[in-house]
Amino acid sequence: MIIATERKGAMFGEWLKEHRDEVIAAYIEIRRREGDSRPDEALRRGAEFGITATIRALAGEVTWEQAIQTGARSVLETGGSPTTLMEKAYSLFLAVRQVLAAHRPEQRSEWLGIIAEYTLIGSREVAEFLSEHLRHQVEDAVVFRALADNATDGIAIGNLEGRQVYGNQAVYTLFGYDYESREMDGMPLAEFWPEEDLAILTEEVLPQGMAGGWRGEVRQRRKDGTLFDAYLTVFPVTNEEGGLLGVAAIIRDITEQLRAERELRRMYRAVEATGDAVIITDVNGVIQFVNRAFERITGYGREEALGKTPNILKSGRQSPETYADMWRTITAGQVWQGEVVNRRKDGSLYEVQLSISPVLNEAGEVEMFIAIQRDITEQKRAERALEEQRRFLRQVIDSSPNFVFVRDREGRFVLANRAVAEAYGTTVEELTGKTDADFNPNKEEVERLLAEDREIMDSLQEKFIPETL
Numbered sequence: 057m058i059i060a061t062e063r064k065g066a067m068f069g070e071w072l073k074e075h076r077d078e079v080i081a082a083y084i085e086i087r088r089r090e091g092d093s094r095p096d097e098a099l100r101r102g103a104e105f106g107i108t109a110t111i112r113a114l115a116g117e118v119t120w121e122q123a124i125q126t127g128a129r130s131v132l133e134t135g136g137s138p139t140t141l142m143e144k145a146y147s148l149f150l151a152v153r154q155v156l157a158a159h160r161p162e163q164r165s166e167w168l169g170i171i172a173e174y175t176l177i178g179s180r181e182v183a184e185f186l187s188e189h190l191r192h193q194v195e196d197a198v199v200f201r202a203l204a205d206n207a208t209d210g211i212a213i214g215n216l217e218g219r220q221v222y223g224n225q226a227v228y229t230l231f232g233y234d235y236e237s238r239e240m241d242g243m244p245l246a247e248f249w250p251e252e253d254l255a256i257l258t259e260e261v262l263p264q265g266m267a268g269g270w271r272g273e274v275r276q277r278r279k280d281g282t283l284f285d286a287y288l289t290v291f292p293v294t295n296e297e298g299g300l301l302g303v304a305a306i307i308r309d310i311t312e313q314l315r316a317e318r319e320l321r322r323m324y325r326a327v328e329a330t331g332d333a334v335i336i337t338d339v340n341g342v343i344q345f346v347n348r349a350f351e352r353i354t355g356y357g358r359e360e361a362l363g364k365t366p367n368i369l370k371s372g373r374q375s376p377e378t379y380a381d382m383w384r385t386i387t388a389g390q391v392w393q394g395e396v397v398n399r400r401k402d403g404s405l406y407e408v409q410l411s412i413s414p415v416l417n418e419a420g421e422v423e424m425f426i427a428i429q430r431d432i433t434e435q436k437r438a439e440r441a442l443e444e445q446r447r448f449l450r451q452v453i454d455s456s457p458n459f460v461f462v463r464d465r466e467g468r469f470v471l472a473n474r475a476v477a478e479a480y481g482t483t484v485e486e487l488t489g490k491t492d493a494d495f496n497p498n499k500e501e502v503e504r505l506l507a508e509d510r511e512i513m514d515s516l517q518e519k520f521i522p523e524t525l
Contacts, residue, residue: 246258256274
């Protein structure tokens, strides 16, 4: 390696400091011509890093070997390769040469000679260092990229300055940036967070991630400004000596998962709020879920019912044929409905309107059953009481020798006792729904009777009407 004198090195170093911005601009222009599509900010940082390392080596603060190691590690740890390192070094060499030609052409050859072996492709020291000290890192990088680029979750690495230095294809897709141009490289990590959540990033995620690890649910911001829910797993990235280099994050989009969970919670609250008993069983009829109404109606607690079958509610009032028909229907993927009598935990009976629906999977196979039981015990009791009252009233009016009947505005018999039916020469059943016109051929008399009936209905007053049958 060519060793510069202290004086030459100092002069060259001062010149580089003075013309840093010009060298950086030239470097970016050269990299663009070489097809490097990374953002200007990322290219600027690379040039500044190389210039700073060169200035320190020229001033004798570090050896050229140390400068080489620092640059090589930086490139490899941010996803680069030995070829990338050499391309960047040579581009920087060309940039320095270009600016020297414009300002100090007389020193160009002498000063470039100082850093020639440091920057030129094929430098023995660079090649030896990469071969000896970074071979395993290159191999690891290749394996890492193969795994990362095929991962479905987003994987990103940020440096200590809080900027992204690597992202796999999934993370670019997730955030809506262009992967081919590595658009996210060099961007502040804060750019991917909603402004109102930045405190979470700066006060929790980064400090704890660098200290040992952090995980949790957060909101992230895409390139177009839309937000999505994500689960982050953040952990520190260190070098061989344990020195902290930055943080890595695994990013999983859980937007649909959270939406499904919210929908599931809404459905759960609805099921718990309903007054009907809900039972969910597996394909073998083993109870997997019951709601609060089931507990209230049957007297069985949730823990008592889980793992059992609905047979715990059998009363013995239904025939084996009823249950056979029920099972045959639901296992065929159809809905069964009917009324059954069940037995509570305390032994009392209750009547339910039962509906059992099979739930099918994507293949069309029965996956589970959902049974809804509506307690109709009081309803059935009221219906029976009403029927008993109707029969009693029927007996009372049929036992009366007087005519008892009710006709509507069209003259149709709605109700009539046996005495009226016999007078018309028919039965109560036959008379119901008929009019006088069906029995009396005297049309004028039929119309008169109908008019009198309507007059009474309209006036709501009693009236005695003699009628000849």
